[in-house]
Structures are given as structure tokens and as C-alpha cells.
Amino acid sequence: MQKSFKLISSLFVAAMLMVSAMSFAQDLPDVPRNQTLILGWDLSAAVVGVTNPWALPGYTHQRGNAFLWEPLSYYGIFKSEEIPWLADSMEYTSDDFTSMEIKLNPMAKWSDGVPVTSKDVVFTFEGQMNNQTLPYHAAFNQYVESVEAVDDLTVNVTFKIPAPRFKFEVLTLKFDTGIPIVPAHALEAQEDVNAFPGGLDMPHSGPYNLVAWDLNQKIFDLREDWWAVEAGRIGVPEVKRIVMANIGGQQMDNIAQRIVNNEMDAALDMRSSVIKSIVEQNPMVTTHSGDQPPYGYLDWWPNALWMNTQLEPYNDQRVRRAMSLAINRELLDEIIYEGAGITTIYPFPLYPALQEFADSPAVKALEEELQPGLYDPEQSAALMEEAGFTMNRDGLWEKDGETVSAIIQGFEQIHSDIVPFLVEMLRNAGFDADVNFGADSYQNMADGVAGLYMFGHGASLIDPYAALELYHSRYSAQIGTSAGNNRFSRYANPEYDALLDEMAPLGADNPRFQELAAEALGIYWKEQIDIPIIQWLHRIPYNQTYWTNWPTADNPSLGENGAFWAHTGMLVVTNLKAAQ
Amino acid sequence: MSSVTLSNTAIRQPNKVTLFFRYLRRNPSLTFGLLIMLFLVIFTVHGLLTINTKDAYPLAVRPKMPPSFQYPLGTDFFGRDLYAAMVIGMWQTAVIGVFAGALGTIIGTIFGFISAYFGGFIDAAITSICQILIPIPAFLIQVIIAGSIDKRSVTILTMAWVVLLLAWMGPTLVIRAQVLSMKERQFVSVAKLSGMTSLGIIFKEILPNLLPFIAAAFIAQVFQAVFASFYLAIVGLGPVREPLLGNTIWSAQTQGAFFNGWWWWPIGPAVAMILILGSLALINMGMDEMANPRIRRSE
């Protein structure tokens, strides 16, 4: 026995030696807990230690890289305000949205002391235009004619066609979209910018340095010489160190337990029932809506049941409508969300500007007429019979011996609370429903397989154009090809396209734009292009034991949301106040 | 068994049932295991006769109710009657386990026999295939396969097939080793001398003696199958809508049942799973005793 104990202990020591051989760059100073922010996030799902935004497909701005990279402008969604950042201003210089002038902040500097100049902006833009693997290559190609540095701080952009939304959609960082500015002097030297990982030493403009990482955690330390403080953009951040701790693979309720035990200050968003228990069990934890339902804020990703409208039998409007009529939205609100009205009939999130659109008389009248949220099993059955289906022995609709495949493709981590209910509702109405939470569900959506896809509309934020444009026929790829993200319906309708084409060059405050948008929404409802189900909420627990001043409904800060992983995560962190 | 009764012929032979019960008295783990198993079977059969199948699926009853007279095991977040879910789950879990276990064992037994009986090239081929496949982690392969199947065709039975694919090598090697050792035993030589055919020897002499080993291999397979179906549920594969025990435990976990104070949700299926597998393990241990004549001698 003794021998074996020796064996164990030597094995253990050997294993430990391997652990400590892991890569930590330098000796780190000690930072006390009350100056450290601990965030729980899944580090296992992507590469850790890549900091170059152009290293693709490994890079993601999530997992802390958003603390390193800054844009020309941020957008504070809950205040509906632009937050100028590297740029002091960014204005269209013509009425038809075909040219733009960008003026940079003269104080802006990279972390190695080199100033941020128009050269970097031009480099960033031209990179997107020339390097086809970069995420906004297509947008730049479609819109941008030329980019020109007028002087060190001024850049002029000329567009090929009117681009009223380019500034917001591409050049402004908000949620998970937009581009940051990258340092020309660091990337120019690289032979293949897509293969350059960046590492710890990559010059960046954001307030934190990545100082250490392994698969268990990433550590970011505050940079004392951050330009934005000197430039008066923001006060000196109180968070001296950010530790992003890996929670990959761990179950949500275990993460909830760690938050209740004050191990972490915030972690990714929770299901409705879990966050309620967190708030109840630890009074120091709050949420966007305090201790009241819905315990979270509105995200930009309202979920619908999408389907491939080119495929039998979903190409029949009556079948789509019958499915929608089988969904009891009121019951969902009651059971899952404790009565908070989370279900929706819109393909866009109801942010202030969009709420206004939804409340406009034209839209209200359409809603009254078309009843997009109606639950009526009898009408559903009548439509199915009209479409030529008969009820078979198992109580399922059948035509030519085939039941209606209503397998819902979804994602277990975020959909495990709602999809089982949808499946049962559809089954009760005679649709052959089931659920697939497998690793292949996303691919199935993109491939347009038979069935329903639980997925969001990550599109509109300040006007309905982007959401409505998802159904433009230019994205309606043939069956057999892969559909683009958020564009699974493959819907084609010339009348609808015409409306969208007329909207494209118009600004959102144009009355004609509003008129056309209402008309398009009417077609969306009438045709039941997809079945809108719920607004998407981020329910992020904020632990106030060490940090206060989290962005909440009562304390909107700059208008950023609390998603510390999103592009605006840097604003969340730098606005926190120490509690102790 | 025959070898044991052979040595006892001098004494008056009690009937087989009495012998069996006497034996059970001396083998507590087997007894205990069988009793639990019997209880589970009665529970499931009784349940299947009384419940409404629909109650085992969402939206059937009022959700989140603790155990009460009306719902003896409570109801879950999705509005399933957990008693109904457990009865159906036990039945489905048993189907997967028994199906995959039985087929794996049968295939293993056949290959083991062929290998040991014919020897030579066939033996070498079968054993090396087994030995080469055994170090490959079966679960990983199952995940890859289960992920590639069309979801609409994933049923309880396809699950069993997936589990089965890499579950026959163990029994093959065990049975082969036992047949080899038995070939050399006296009773086989005696049978050969007395002019029995090969098939006769296999079915009349060797197979009965192998039964405890086959049973043990079977139990080990059932184990693997139930675990595999649970693990597949954890990675989101398999028939997720069905109230398999593993699925119910996992859906309780994904909704934070413990943390939210719905303790009754995962407890039932977890206890059921432990009882099924634990009783099998006990029976396995008891079988070992039966298969090993020396244990009997020492008692």
C-alpha cells in the first residue's frame, strides 16, 4: 500500500508541474479583491489568447477582447444616443447619404504611445474592402466607393449608393455588431493578418491589457495611460483588474450558486426561474429590473419559429398560419415568465423608436385586422383541412401519407425552457413536433431542412428596416444552398421587395419610410413569413457586494446594456464603482 | 450447474425450487438485487396499467407542484406528472438497456464461441479486432454517430442501436476465454469421448456452464447502455422529448431544479436509476458467486 501512495503522490506532483508550466507572461502585481471584477464566461468555446480582431475565424470580441478594442462611436441603446469615442464626430455631408466626414479625437493613442490617426481608419476600412475574409467585406464592397485621409485627424468616405444606415450598422459598435479601429502600424508588418494571433503585446486603444490567460481564466489589468481619461471621455476606471473566469460546460444553476456565494460579480444571462431564485437567495444581487420580473433587459434578438417557405408544406401560407394559431402566447407568458409579457408578434425588439413605430395608428390598425397573436385551435384545424390535410389515427395532420414535420431546431442552453412547451402546443394541434438540441441544429437551419427553427431576428435597433429586409428575396437562396444568418425563411415576393427597395435610401424619420414599413409589416403578418414567439431578454445577475453602479433601468448610465461580453462591455466595466 | 448437482447425487435431492431458495439464503447480494428488481418491475407494470400516457409529456397537469396525494411524485416545470413520467421512463430505459444489452451479449457470445471453438485464423482475426477496438472510447464514437443521424428518426430503438455498435467486444472476449478454459475441462473430454457432436457439446455441455458468465456480461452491457443513453441526453442527443430517466434528470438540471427548490423533480428518476443499476450490480455480484465454484466451497 505504501508503495502505491508514493506512486500517487509522485504522479500528482508530476501533473502539477505540467500545470504550472502553462503560459503566464509576467509576474503580476497583487490586486485586492475589492478592486477586482470577476466575470463568469465560457472560455472553452473559442480560442483564448487571440487578441487580433482580424485573426479569423478564431477571434471574437466576446470573452474580454471588447475591453481592448474601441470604435469610432458607441451607441447607448437605452438612451437612444450615440456615444462618440475615437471619433469626435461622424457626419453625413450630403443629403442623400453618399458622403461622410469623420473627425478623430486628437488625444487618442494606442497602448504603445503611437497616436490614433486617420491612417489607422483608412487602413481599417481598406482592409475590410480588400480582405474578403473580414466580417464587413460585403457591406464595404456594396456601399463604399473610396476612403481618403484629408489630414491626420480627418477622413472622408464616399459611398457608391445612398447609405443612410452605414454609420450606425457598420461604424458604430453596439451589441455584437460594428467594427473597431485597428492599428495600422502593428498589422502592416504582418504577412498574413488573418493568421496573426496578436497575443499579449498587440497595441490596442482600449483601457485594459490582457496580461495572463489559460483555459481557466483571462486576466486584464488597467492601463494607467488610457487616452480616454485624459481626453475627458470618462473618469478613471475603478476596476483595476478584470478576471474572466471559465464557466464553460458548467450548468446554469451551478453558476447561479457561485454568484449567490459571491464568487463572481456577474455571469452570462440566466433562465427566468433561476434568476428569480438568485435574487431571492442573495439580497446583494440585483438585475436590470431590480427584484421584479422580468429580471432583465430587452435584447435585440426576438425569437421566432422560422421555416423554409420554399419547402412543402411550409410554402402554403395556410399551414404557416395554422401553426401560428396553435401557439398560446398567453399561456407561455403565464407559465414561463410569471406573467411578464415576454411573448411578441414583432420581428424586432421594442426599443423606444421601434415601440413608437409599433404604436403608430397604421400598425395598430393592421394588428387589429390581421390578429397576428391569435390563439385559435379551431381556426387552425379549419385552415389545415382547407389546405388538404386530414387527421390520422395518431391525431396528426397528414397529406399523401406524410405528417407535417415540426421538429424544432434550437439550442439547449437558451431554449430549454420554452421549446418543450412549443412542441407540445404544436402536437396538441396535430403537428408532428419534436425537438433537436443537437450540435447540428444551426446547420440544419442554414441548410433549410424540413421543420421549424427557433432563432432570433438580430437586425433592427432604431428603425424596422433591417428586420424587414431579412425577408427580401435577394436572400432567398435556392433549396440546397446555405441560407445566410437570420435569413432562413427564403421568402420571395416581388411586391414585398418593391416596398423594401423604396425604403432603402430613405432615412427613418421620413414619413414615407414609416408608411412603407407599416405596409411591409402587414405583409409579414398576413403571409406569416415566420411565427414570432418571444422578445429576447438578457437576465444578467449583478452582484453588488464588491461593485455597484451597474447599468439598470433606474440607472441607465450611458445607455449601454449590461452585456459585459458585447462590444459595449467596456463601458459597463469602466463605469462600475467600488462598494468597499 | 450440472457440475454442482453431480457431486451431490449421494444425498436425497430436494426439488429445484427449494434448492433455489436455499441458495438465495446463502447469497444475500443476489437476493437483495432480485428483490429490488422485482419491486421495480411491479412498480412499472402496475404504473403502465394505471397511468394516462399523456401525463408524462409537457402541458398535461399543473406545473411545479410538490408531491401530494394527487401527484405522488409531484409535477415539474413543464407540467408533466412525474409519476407518469417515471413509469414511462423506467419502461423506456429498460427497453434501451435490455435491447442493447441482449443484442450485444448475443453477438458477443456467438463471436466468442466461434473464436474459441475454431481457433486458428478466425480466432486471431476476431480477437485482434476486439483488442484493437476496445481502447477506442465508445462514447465518443456514439456521440459522433448520434449527431449524424436525422433527428426525426431518432427513437428509443435507434438509441439502442447506436449504443450497441460498440458494445459487443467485451462479451466476445469474456466468452471466448471461458469457452477456451472449458474446452479443457474433464466433462467436455468425457462428452467428446462418448461421441457427442460439436454442436451437441456446445449446447448441452458448454453453454449451460457459461450461463452465469453470459448473464454477467449481459448485466455489464445493460449498464453501459443505460449510462450511454444518459450521457447522450447530456450532450443534447437522443430522443429529448421522451421521458427517459436520463432525460428527466437532465431537464431538471437544465432548469435548475435543486437551486430553485424543486427537489422532487430530479429525485424520483435519480433514485429509480440508482435502483435499476444498483440492483443489477448486486445481481452481478451474486452471479459471480454462482459462477465461481470455489466461493461455494468456502461457504
Added chain:
Amino acid sequence: MNFRLLSKRLLFLLMVVWAASTITFFIPRISPKNPVRERFAELARTGGFSPEDLEVIVADYSQRFGLDKPLLQQYGDYMWGILRFDLGISLNKFPKTVMQLIYESLPWTIGLVFITTILSFILGNWLGALAAWPRSPDWLKNIATSFVLFQGVPPVLLGILLIFFIGFKLKLLPLGGAYSIGTVPDQSIGFFLDVLRHQLLPGIALVLGSVGGWVISMRGMGVTIQGEDYVTFAEHKGLGPRVIFRDYYLRNALLPQITGLALALGNLVTSAIVVEGIFALPGLGTMLNSAIRSNDFSVIYGIVLFITIGIATLMVIVEFLYPLLDPRIRHQ
């Protein structure tokens, strides 16, 4: 240890590697998915990606990863790479190589799986031997039996219960992670102890689940040994029960068990994959799990291959160690 046997075993090892790599290579290819597209589609889901580009990008990267070549050529390249210990580049975590990723996550898995395997081996065999030993008290036999019952509890479930009761309610041990959040790894005793504390709960979950198997097999083995002539002889020589238990009985019964050790390690890896996730340990299992979820082929087969080769190698090593432990066996 002669040359023929050695080459025979090496051949076996090669065959295992070949079989494992072939299976892992072909099974994912049967399905019509394109991992590159899936990766970019996921990027598109979380970040702004204009989808019109997707096909262009996919084609570009498919070329970079060699996915556009004929299947057989890919297979050949892949096999050639394996012979050079090159498992390729991760699709999902580009530009990292698979070997880099394995190296980053391996220590956590080795620490957990190795130690728990050996602990459960010792505990299980000891209990099994005692259970079969006629002189041991009844309560000990009962403990052994209850461990057999524990076999029925999936380690994942145990892990969840342990986290909730011991970690969350009693606050005795950490709820997850490889070491305390914010600690900077170093070579100090303090850090080792911290890591150990974090491995305790997952370790217990894995050990409790796997002790039973050893108990059953050791018990059977022990009973057989008791009937051997040398044990009877030792008894007649008048040796004390302690000496007989340790030198004659335990030692001989343990030998065949060692063969099972390498295989048990393989079984435990399966459990560890899921258990690591529950405890947010960034080991091979977690890496594999995320690779499976993102269809990162090269990482999936890299890890499967790595584990398989590890197990097969251990089996071979054990076989060679065997004659050293048991003087009766000599390889001819």
C-alpha cells in the same frame, strides 16, 4: 523482454492508432456538414457578419484547411500528419494547432483522471479483497456491498449533488474551476493545495462511481486465490492471518486486476468528459465537448486519437510490467 514480442506489441499499437484514426476520420465525413461554414455561421450569430460573404469565406478557408481536396487525399494527408505527431489546425480556434490545444488542457485531465483511477483502484481492490476474506467483519463486507450499489449512480449526478450540498450549502469546497479565480499559477505549495481543493469534489464523484467495479472483480479474484494450494500451505506453516492476507492473498489477487487498469482509465475518461464540464474544469473533456458542439473535426479526432493511443500504450506498458510483478510469468 525479447525483440519479437516488442515488435508484435508495437504493431498492435500501430493497428489501434490506424483503426481509431480511420474511424474518427470517416464518421464525421459521412454527414454532409461543412465545419468551416458552421464556424462562420456561428461567428455570424454572435458577431456582425454579412452573410453574403459566407460562401466566399467558406471556400477560401476550406482550401486553407484542405477540405476541398478529394476525400482519399485528405485521408492520406491526415495519416501522414499523424505519423509526424501533427494533428492539424483547429477550425474553430484557428490559428491554434490541435497539439497546442491538447497541451493546454491535458494537465487538468491528467491530474483528475489519473489520480481518481488510481485511488478507486486502491480503494476498490482493498475493499474487494476484504469482502472476500473470510475473517473480515460483517460491517466491512456491507460497506463493500454498498459501494457496489453506488456504481449505479452516474458520476455526473453525484457531481451535481456534491456541488449543491457540499459546495453551495455547506461552503466547504469550491463549486468549480481549476483553481481559485484570480490566482496566478506558480510552483508554490499553496497553489498545489488550491488545485487539489478544486479537484476534490470532481474526484470524489468519479471515485465513488468507479470503486464498485473493482470491488466486484477483486472479490471474485480473492475467493479464487483462497482456494489455491499455496494459501493453504501458508496456513499450515502457521503464518499469521495478516501476513497471509498481505503477502499471499492480496498480492496474488491484485496481479490480474492490474491488466484492467488501463481499460478502466478509458472508461473513466468518458465520465470525466461530462464531469469536467459540470465543474468547469478546462480539461480535455471540456475541450472535446466544445469541439463536438462546434463540429471542430480536427480537434475531435485529435483528442479521440490522443486518448486512444494513451490507453493502448498503457495497456502495452502494463503487459510488459507484468512479468516484473509476477515472477511466474515469463514472456517466451
